[in-house]
Every structure is written in C-alpha cells, then in structure tokens.
Amino acid sequence: MRYLPLIWSGIWRKPGRTILLFLQVSVAFALFGVLQGLKTGVEHAVAAARADLLIVHSRQSFMLQPLPLGLLDQIRLVPGVKVAIPVELTGATYQKPTEGIGIVAVSPEDDWPSAFTYTIAPEYLAAFRKSRTAMLIRDTVTEKYGWKVGDHIPLKMLIAQQNGSSDWAFDVVGTFTDNDVGVGRARFVLISFPYFDEARAAGKGTVNHFNVAVSDPKLAVTVSDAIDRRFANSSHETKTESLRELAQANVQSIGDFDFLLRAVVGAVLVALLFATTTMMIQSTRERTPELAVVKTLGFTDRAVFLLILAEALVIFLGGAAFGLALATLTLPLGARFVLGLSMPGVVVVIGLVSGALVALVSAAVPAALAARLRVATALGGHGAA
Amino acid sequence: MSFARQFAALLAMSLSGFAQRIGSVLTIIIGVTCAVAVLVSMLSMGTGARRQALVNARDDRVVLSSLGARGIGSSIPRDEADTVLNLPGIRKGSDGKPLVVFSAVVLIEARRRLTDRRIFFPLVGVTGAVTNEFDPAFHLTEGRRFHPGLFELIASNPCVWQYTGFELGARRSIHATDWTVVGHFDEGDTQQCLVLTDAEILMSTFGSNRYTRVTATLQSPGAYDALRRALEANPTLRLEVRRERESIENDFKELNALLNFAAYFVGSIMAIGATLGAVNSLYSIVDSRRREIATLRAIGFDSAAIVASILFESILLALPGALLGVLLAWALFHRMSVSPFGFSFRLDVSLGLAAVGIAWALAMGLIGGILPALRAARVPVATALRAT
Numbered sequence: 001m002r003y004l005p006l007i008w009s010g011i012w013r014k015p016g017r018t019i020l021l022f023l024q025v026s027v028a029f030a031l032f033g034v035l036q037g038l039k040t041g042v043e044h045a046v047a048a049a050r051a052d053l054l055i056v057h058s059r060q061s062f063m064l065q066p067l068p069l070g071l072l073d074q075i076r077l078v079p080g081v082k083v084a085i086p087v088e089l090t091g092a093t094y095q096k097p098t099e100g101i102g103i104v105a106v107s108p109e110d111d112w113p114s115a116f117t118y119t120i121a122p123e124y125l126a127a128f129r130k131s132r133t134a135m136l137i138r139d140t141v142t143e144k145y146g147w148k149v150g151d152h153i154p155l156k157m158l159i160a161q162q163n164g165s166s167d168w169a170f171d172v173v174g175t176f177t178d179n180d181v182g183v184g185r186a187r188f189v190l191i192s193f194p195y196f197d198e199a200r201a202a203g204k205g206t207v208n209h210f211n212v213a214v215s216d217p218k219l220a221v222t223v224s225d226a227i228d229r230r231f232a233n234s235s236h237e238t239k240t241e242s243l244r245e246l247a248q249a250n251v252q253s254i255g256d257f258d259f260l261l262r263a264v265v266g267a268v269l270v271a272l273l274f275a276t277t278t279m280m281i282q283s284t285r286e287r288t289p290e291l292a293v294v295k296t297l298g299f300t301d302r303a304v305f306l307l308i309l310a311e312a313l314v315i316f317l318g319g320a321a322f323g324l325a326l327a328t329l330t331l332p333l334g335a336r337f338v339l340g341l342s343m344p345g346v347v348v349v350i351g352l353v354s355g356a357l358v359a360l361v362s363a364a365v366p367a368a369l370a371a372r373l374r375v376a377t378a379l380g381g382h383g384a385a
Numbered sequence: 386m387s388f389a390r391q392f393a394a395l396l397a398m399s400l401s402g403f404a405q406r407i408g409s410v411l412t413i414i415i416g417v418t419c420a421v422a423v424l425v426s427m428l429s430m431g432t433g434a435r436r437q438a439l440v441n442a443r444d445d446r447v448v449l450s451s452l453g454a455r456g457i458g459s460s461i462p463r464d465e466a467d468t469v470l471n472l473p474g475i476r477k478g479s480d481g482k483p484l485v486v487f488s489a490v491v492l493i494e495a496r497r498r499l500t501d502r503r504i505f506f507p508l509v510g511v512t513g514a515v516t517n518e519f520d521p522a523f524h525l526t527e528g529r530r531f532h533p534g535l536f537e538l539i540a541s542n543p544c545v546w547q548y549t550g551f552e553l554g555a556r557r558s559i560h561a562t563d564w565t566v567v568g569h570f571d572e573g574d575t576q577q578c579l580v581l582t583d584a585e586i587l588m589s590t591f592g593s594n595r596y597t598r599v600t601a602t603l604q605s606p607g608a609y610d611a612l613r614r615a616l617e618a619n620p621t622l623r624l625e626v627r628r629e630r631e632s633i634e635n636d637f638k639e640l641n642a643l644l645n646f647a648a649y650f651v652g653s654i655m656a657i658g659a660t661l662g663a664v665n666s667l668y669s670i671v672d673s674r675r676r677e678i679a680t681l682r683a684i685g686f687d688s689a690a691i692v693a694s695i696l697f698e699s700i701l702l703a704l705p706g707a708l709l710g711v712l713l714a715w716a717l718f719h720r721m722s723v724s725p726f727g728f729s730f731r732l733d734v735s736l737g738l739a740a741v742g743i744a745w746a747l748a749m750g751l752i753g754g755i756l757p758a759l760r761a762a763r764v765p766v767a768t769a770l771r772a773t
Contacts, residue, residue, distance in 0.1 A: 020665040027658040031651060065491065065591070235561050239494075249503060260430075263717065264423050264651060268658070271419035275662040278408035282669050 003307065006294075010311045013287065018315060021279055025319025026326065028272040029351055033327025035265055036350060037343045044344050049180070049247040052217035053115065056084075056227055057209040059237035066206035067236055069197075075210055078226045080219040083115045086207040088193055092155040092168070094145065101141065102188030103157065105196040106211075115211040117180035117243070118190075124174025132195040135170035139177050141187045147172050160201045168199075180243065212240070269358060277362040280312060284366040291370050292378030305371035312363030313356060320355030324348050388693075391686050395694035398677065399670075406673065409666035410702060416659035417706025417749055418713065421742040424652030425714040428741065429732040430723070431644040437730035438633045441522045441573045444606040445476075448632040449599040449616075452623045460595045461487075465622055469599050472615050474608030484602035487512040489584050491591055493559055495548040506544070508559070508580045510587030520572070528553050528568030533583040536590075539568035543729060544578035551580075560590050576722060576729040600629070656749055659706075663753030667699055671761045678761050679769035688762040695761050699754030700747055707746030711739045 011018055056075060058065035075084045088105040106112060108129045113120055120128075120136060128134045137147055147153060151172045160166045170191055197204055214223050224240040231238045241249075284291070291304060299307075328343045403410050449469060450459035466487050469475075475483045492505040513533070531537035540551040550557055555566045564582070572579065588594065603609060606628075613626055627635065671678070678691060711734070719734040 016668065017665060020661050020668075024658055024661040024665070027654055027661065031654045031658070034654075035651070059494070233561055237561060260426065260718070260723075263426070267419040267423050268655065271416045271655075271659065271662070274415045275412045275665070278412045279665055279669070281408060 003303075003310070007307060007310045007314060010287075010307065011314060014283070017279065017283065021276060022315055022319045022322070024272065024275060025316055025355070026323035028268050029320040029323030029355060030326040030330070031268055031323075032265055032351055032354070033324040033343065033347060034330065035261055036347045037327060037331060039261060040344055040347050046244060046247045049242075049244040050117065051242045051244040052214050052220050053117065053243045054212040054214065054220060054224055054227075054240050055209050055243065055246060056212055056238050056240045059228075059239045066203065066208060067210070067238065069205045069207055071231065071236065071238070072210060074230055075212065075227055078223060078230065080214050080216065080223040080226070081212055082215040083111050083213040085109065085112045085115045085211045086193055087209050087211050088196065088206075089208045090158050092157040094153070094155055100187075101155065102186060103155075103191060104188055105191050105193040107193045115213040118176045118178050120176040121174065124176065127173035128190070128192070131171060131173060132192055133170050134173040134192060136174050136176050136190040137172055138186075138188055139175055140185050141189060142175055144187060149174060159203065161199050162201050164201065269354070273358055273362050276312070276316075276358070277365060280308070280363055280366040281369065284308065284370050287370075288373065288378045291373055292375050295373065295375050296379070301371040304373070305367045308367035308370050309360060309363050312359040312367075316355045316359035317352060320352055324351045388687060388690050391690035392694050392697075395681070395686070395690060396697060399694060399698045402670075402674070406670055409670050412666045413663045413699070413702040413753075414706045414709070416662040417703045417746050418709040420652070420655040420659040420749065421707050421710025421746050422713040422717075423655050424648065424745060425711055425734060425738050425742040426718045426732070427648035427651055428645070428738050429714065429718055429734045431641050431648060432735055432738060433723075433733035434637060434640060434644065434730045435634075436733050436735075437574075437576055438637050439630060440575055441520075442630045442633055443602075444628070444630070445603045445608075446629040447601050447603060447609060447612065447626050448629055449601070449624050449626045450597075450632070452625050459597050461597070461599060461624065462595055465624060466596050466599055468619075468622060469601060469624075472601075472612050474603050474612040474615075476602045476604045486600045487584055487596045488598055488600065489588050489591075489593065489595070490597040491587065495544070495550065495578070498547060498549050501549075504548075506548070506578045506580065508538075508582065508587065510582050510584035512584045522573035524571045526569050526571055528566075531567055531582055534586055535583070536562055536564045536586060537567045538564050538580050538582045539570055540566055540581075541575070541577070541579040542569055542571055543576050544580060545569060547578055547729065562590055576731055578729060599624075652745070656745055660749045660753045663699060663703070663749060664756055667695065667754060667757035668760065671695065671757045674761075675764055675769045678764050679766045682764065682766050683770065692758040692762045695758035696751060696754040699757075700750035703746045703750030703753075704743070707743040710746070711742045714738075714742070
C-alpha cells in the first residue's frame with residue numbers, strides 16, 4: 001500500500017504519454033467489447049430463448065409455405081400439448097409505402113398468451129377478445145406512431161379484403177411488450193385471426209404456423225417429434241421447433257464470421273501489445289537515473305520489477321474498464337443492425353483479464369530491464385544509451 | 386537556405402535516425418498495418434457479396450415482380466404473367482418466341498456438408514428449358530437438363546460441395562414427393578447454391594397458381610423505357626419492372642448496409658487506435674531529437690520546414706503499414722468462401738479496396754503527425770540546447 005504514491009507518480013511522470021497510452025488501451029478494449037459482446041451476447045440470447053414454446057411450421061419453408069387450419073385439431077390431440085394457437089403473418093404499411101408494420105393474426109382463444117412471449121395486461125386481453133376489429137400494438141409501435149387506446153387506425157395490407165380493397169382498419173384496444181430476444185425492436189401489431197381469415201380475399205383457411213405451449217418443459221422434444229410424426233408423409237409435412245432451436249438456426253450464420261472476428265480481435269491485441277511494449281521500454285530508459293536512485297534508497301530488484309508492472313497494470317485496467325464502458329454505451333447503436341447484441345458480465349471479466357495479461361506481457365521486458373539495472377553505471381550517466 | 390533544401394536536409398536526418406529508433410518506427414508501421422488489414426478485410430465482405438451477386442447481371446435483362454414486394458415475397462398470377470409476353474421491347478429467340486422466363490421460387494431445406502446444420506435455399510422452378518440464348522452464363526457440367534413434367538432437379542455445383550444430397554442421381558423428398566437430381570451446372574463464377582426444376586411441376590406440387598418473378602431479355606438495354614411505359618400505361622397490371630442489376634442491388638441493400646456498417650465501424654476504431662499509437666511514437670521521436678531540432682532552429686531553419694518534414698516522415702512511416710496491411714488482408718482472406726445469412730460468396734480484396742486502405746493510412750499518418758510536428762516547431766531553442 002505504501003508504494004501507491006510511488007506508482008501513481010511514476011504513471012504521471014509524462015502525462016501526455018500516459019493519456020495517449022490510456023486512450024489507446026481504451027480504444028482497443030472498446031472494440032474488443034463490441035466484438036466479444038456480439039458473439040457472447042448472441043450466445044446468451046439463444047440460451048435465454050424459450051425451449052418450451054414450439055412453432056409448428058411447414059417442413060418446406062418457415063415463412064412462405066402455408067399450412068391448412070385443419071391441422072389444429074390433430075395437433076391438440078397430441079399428448080403434452082397444453083395450448084395450440086394458429087398464427088398468420090402478413091405485412092401492412094401505414095400512410096406511406098415506406099412505413100412497414102408486421103401483422104400477427106392470432107386466435108384469441110382461452111389461455112392463448114401462454115403460447116406466446118408477449119406480456120399483455122388482463123383488461124387489454126379482455127378487450128381484444130371482445131371486438132373483431134381489435135388491435136393490440138407493441139410498445140415499439142406506440143413509440144413510433146403515438147397511437148393510443150381508442151384510435152381507429154387505417155392500414156394498407158399486403159392481402160386484400162373480399163371486395164378487392166387492400167385498405168383495412170383496426171381499433172387499438174391495448175398495448176403489449178414482447179420479451180423474445182429474436183424479434184429485436186421490430187414493429188408489429190396483433191389482430192384477431194378469425195376476423196382476418198373471414199374478411200380476406202385469398203388464402204382462407206391457411207396459416208403460417210401454429211404456436212404450441214407444452215404442459216411440461218421436459219416434454220418439448222417428445223411433443224415436437226410426436227407432432228411431426230403425425231403429419232409425416234402427408235402432403236403437409238410439418239417441422240416443429242422450439243424458439244430456442246429457431247434462435248440457434250438464426251445465429252449460426254454468425255459462426256461463419258468466427259474466424260474473421262478472431263482475426264480482428266487478434267490484430268487489435270497484437271498492435272496494442274507492440275505499441276505499449278516499445279512505449280514502456282522507451283519510458284524505462286528515460287527513467288534510468290530515477291530508478292537507480294530508487295534502488296540506492298534500498299529497493300530490491302524485485303520491488304523495482306513489481307513497481308513497473310504495477311504501473312502498467314493500473315493504466316491497462318483503467319483503460320480496459322473505460323473502453324468496455326464505452327462499448328456498452330455504443331451497443332444500442334449496433335443493436336439496430338444485429339439482434340441480441342448485449343454486454344454480459346462474462347465479456348467484461350474476459351476483457352479485464354486480457355487487459356491485465358497484455359499489461360503483464362508488455363511490461364515484462366521493461367520491468368526486467370529496470371530490475372537488472374546496475375546502480376553505479378546508471379548513476380554514472382552511461383545507462384541511458 | 387530555401388524551404389525545399391531545408392526540408393530535404395531534415396528528412397535525410399530523420400531517415401538516418403530510423404535505425405536507432407526502430408521501436409517507435411515499428412510501432413507506427415505495425416499499428417497502421419493492423420488497422421488497414423482489418424478495414425480492408427472487412428470491406429472485402431461487402432464487395433465480395435456485391436460482385437458475386439452482380440457477376441451474372443446483364444444490362445439487357447429485366448426482372449418483373451409484383452408491386453411493392455421484395456425478394457421472394459413477390460407473387461404474380463398466371464394471367465398477369467402471360468401479358469408480359471406481349472410487352473414491347475422484348476427480344477425473340479431463334480424459335481420466334483419471346484425470351485421470357487417465368488419462375489416460381491420456394492425455399493426448401495438442405496444440410497451443410499461440414500456441420501450438418503440446416504439452411505434454407507431457393508428451389509427455382511422455371512418455364513421451358515434454360516437456354517444459353519437466355520442465360521449465356523449457364524453451363525451444364527455433368528448429367529443432363531431436367532425434363533419438363535418430371536420430378537427432376539438440376540443443381541449448381543456450389544450446392545454439391547456445400548450441402549449433402551445433391552450428388553448426381555440423389556433422391557430428395559420435397560413436399561412428400563420424390564425428386565431426382567439429374568444434372569449439375571455452373572452459372573458464371575457464382576458461389577450461391579441454386580437448384581432449378583420445371584415451374585409447372587413445382588407449382589402443381591405446391592398447389593400454387595402464382596409465379597414469383599418474370600425475367601425477360603430486351604432487344605437492347607435502351608428498350609427498357611418503352612417496356613416500363615407500356616407497363617405503367619396498363620393500371621390493371623400490379624407489376625413493377627427493374628433492370629436486373631437494380632433488382633439484385635435492391636435485394637442486397639440490407640446485407641450490404643450491415644456489412645459496410647460493420648467494416649467502417651471496426652475500421653474507424655482501429656484507425657483511431659493506430660493514430661493514437663503513431664502520435665505517441667512520434668512524440669517520443671521528436672523528444673529524442675530535441676537538441677538536434679533546437680540546433681537547426683538556432684542556425685536558421687524555418688519552423689514550417691520542420692513541421693513539413695515531420696508530417697512527411699509520419700506519412701512515410703504509415704505507407705509501408707498500408708501496403709503490408711493490404712497484403713495481409715489479401716493473403717488471409719482473398720477468395721475465402723463465407724456463407725453468412727444464407728448467401729454464399731467469396732471475399733474480394735480488390736484494387737479499389739487497396740486504394741481505400743492506403744487512403745486511410747495516409748490520413749492516419751497525417752493526423753497522427755500534426756501534434757508532434759507542432760511541438761517540434763515550438764521547441765524552445767535555449768532550454769533545449771542547455772538540456773542534458
């Protein structure tokens with residue numbers, strides 16, 4: 001502890017140099033944080049996705065191949081299925097062709113929210129069930145357009161009504177939030193499937209997929225297999241996957257970038273290591289007379305060695321912490337492009353540990369030089385060469 | 386002494402000192418190398434994807450899709466598609482029929498050869514046979530073309546080496562029917578897996594009555610406007626036409642925005658880091674030459690020449706870093722195959738990217754040199770000369 005002032009004054013011997021070094025470390029670890037946050041954040045998002053919520057979709061394709069509504073009764077017969085709800089997906093625009101909104105049509109049957117990741121207040125749920133043209137809006141939609149409960153909202157949908165018009169209108173009866181990491185900040189609304197199916201001109205009696213909640217999370221795999229087996233070799237083969245499996249499939253593409261990501265992080269650390277090592281050797285050389293004085297005062301070689309290491313550790317840990325904080329601040333910006341970007345504690349720990357490692361490695365040579373210093377030569381003024 | 390001669394003398398002095406200050410010199414070079422290598426290799430994703438997508442695009446081909454739809458979300462009823470045959474400006478083949486192909490696209494699943502992971506890829510049903518007249522890049526390498534009306538597929542060669550189950554004679558179950566792979570083909574240099582079959586059999590299997598898009602060859606690239614006007618004059622057609630190039634760019638917009646954002650974001654941060662490292666190194670170079678610089682100022686050297694020589698020195702140190710960085714990116718990543726987000730392409734470290742990398746390095750050198758150069762010019766002559 002009593003060495004702290006000495007370490008501190010060593011660090012601020014040349015403030016300009018220290019600040020530049022500090023910034024360099026910060027920048028390197030800000031980048032490290034963002035890149036690792038990308039990877040680890042996505043892994044966390046996958047682990048957090050619900051494994052007990054199943055999506056039954058067509059074996060051929062997730063988004064484009066519809067399934068007949070008639071499969072619903074058979075799915076409900078599968079043991080372990082608690083709730084099964086038909087879901088149709090489509091799109092709409094609001095006022096301008098560029099203002100796209102996702103439309104999720106669900107059957108508001110008993111207990112339907114248990115098969116979704118939405119959080120909806122009970123009074124909104126009741127209102128949604130009561131009116132055919134009811135619409136629940138996600139908080140992201142509220143933020144963007146400022147719609148309120150009671151508003152009558154005209155939408156231009158991709159699917160036409162029976163009279164050929166693609167203009168639809170819905171009444172906002174409430175709001176909801178979605179805690180599924182996969183959907184990010186997507187803007188979408190919920191409407192009533194029975195009304196939508198009745199009113200649309202084409203595609204009647206088909207849905208995009210079914211959401212299934214299982215009675216026991218442990219049964220998820222068994223139930224998936226049972227559902228798929230029931231429709232095997234029919235003209236509507238299904239593929240049942242949990243939200244977690246879907247999340248895994250979505251992020252596996254990032255796996256291709258692993259090599260690139262690792263190369264970038266490697267380049268950052270190599271550049272940093274080299275810059276700091278030369279900088280510290282330089283600074284130790286300049287301080288030769290001072291270090292000699294310190295030794296004359298009775299500091300052992302070991303103490304001098306540790307002194308230089310400690311200085312490097314302080315700068316690096318400070319810089320790494322600052323950089324990781326910066327990365328955390330910039331993450332919301334990146335989250336617009338990449339789903340599930342976040343900064344779990346693990347990344348911070350890994351960052352600080354690698355910061356300490358780089359500090360120790362880059363300070364090892366200068367610290368050893370300082371420790372081996374011979375007092376007589378150094379004070380004689382020949383050590384500066 | 387003239388500015389030019391002072392500048393030359395100062396520069397010669399700096400250069401002769403490089404050997405003694407090898408640590409600082411290497412710090413700048415390695416920092417710039419890493420920053421440029423990272424920027425260029427990340428940008429090579431975007432250029433690779435674009436190049437790959439556009440490699441087969443032709444100026445005289447247009448793509449028609451349903452109004453406002455994007456990618457495979459487009460859906461065109463049969464009767465509307467048929468009207469395209471009578472639009473003006475479309476070239477006729479040697480058999481006298483318009484060079485128009487209707488295609489229906491469905492996504493089906495495949496498994497990766499290496500990881501056994503599932504991905505979806507487009508199965509494209511086309512009307513008639515794909516002729517070389519329509520698509521000069523198409524080139525059958527093995528087997529034969531599919532027969533219309535039979536459950537037969539032909540797969541591009543990238544499918545064969547990326548995914549399982551596309552070998553010649555392999556059977557695949559699609560929508561509860563058995564399909565046989567009867568041929569392999571190349572389409573120019575593309576890495577994207579593409580599987581073709583007969584549109585009619587595909588649509589009847591999937592119980593669909595709608596095409597996804599219509600591709601037409603024009604008499605000349607200039608015939609585009611006439612076709613567009615004819616389309617707009619007919620309000621019952623809910624179709625929009627784009628040149629093939631624009632249509633592809635449109636589909637790639639999001640991916641490109643993402644890739645370029647990532648590249649410039651990471652590249653900028655690394656450039657800032659490298660610049661900070663250069664500033665620190667140049668400061669220490671300047672500091673170690675305080676007495677020399679003070680001496681030169683005392684015998685009448687101009688401050689401007691000193692500033693210019695240090696800026697030039699800084700740029701001179703950044704340049705080898707830039708070249709090394711580009712070379713490193715090229716050696717590590719050029720032509721490397723990646724398949725992010727369902728697209729497959731090769732990274733492409735082009736000359737244009739090399740220029741971007743060098744420009745960034747010059748900027749790093751210039752910006753990094755400013756502060757140390759100004760400090761050198763302001764060295765107080767008397768104190769510096771007296772210092773030990």
